[in-house]
Amino acid sequence: MEMLNPVDKRIIAFILEHHVFTLATSNENKPYTCSCFYVYLEKENLFVFTSDHTTKHIGDVENNKHVAGAIALETSMIGKIQGIQFTGIIAELEGEILKIATSAYLKKFPIAHLKELLLWGVEADFIKMTDNRLGFGKKLIWRKS
Numbered sequence: 001m002e003m004l005n006p007v008d009k010r011i012i013a014f015i016l017e018h019h020v021f022t023l024a025t026s027n028e029n030k031p032y033t034c035s036c037f038y039v040y041l042e043k044e045n046l047f048v049f050t051s052d053h054t055t056k057h058i059g060d061v062e063n064n065k066h067v068a069g070a071i072a073l074e075t076s077m078i079g080k081i082q083g084i085q086f087t088g089i090i091a092e093l094e095g096e097i098l099k100i101a102t103s104a105y106l107k108k109f110p111i112a113h114l115k116e117l118l119l120w121g122v123e124a125d126f127i128k129m130t131d132n133r134l135g136f137g138k139k140l141i142w143r144k145s
Contacts, residue, residue: 005145007045011129014082015040015071019108021047023122024068025060032056039108041101045144047086047122048093048101050112058120061090067122081132088124097121 024033034057036049047069051058061067067090072083093101101119106112125144132138 007127007142008140010131011084011127011140011142012042014084014129018071022070023057025057027060027063032060037109039104041104044097045124047124048105048119050105050117050119052118065089065091069122081130084127084129086124086127088122090120090122093119093121
């Protein structure tokens, strides 16, 4: 599955450098956030993470599949600030993509072998990266075609 509108390589490099994102969900107009370890599948533009059906955020997405997320570099130096915000649709992974995601997730987080994996994917439809290394407040924006 090749993307018609590829994500800027600078955005991908930032995503791949990190391993925790903040996931934002909403249910009945009430927002909720959580932090998740993730692996990013570049070809599929998919953020993959594990979570149980009993969690608040997965309960939320059973009613509203539209989610948002953020990844930030923690720094107090203004010229080095970097981060992304994204939106997308979440789904429990199955079939061939589950096999690909499981392999990638376990490679990045071998400790996850100790637990039953229930993998979810967020297919991004919008990504905005702020990168002050490119100039104060510089934004790189990607939208799914």
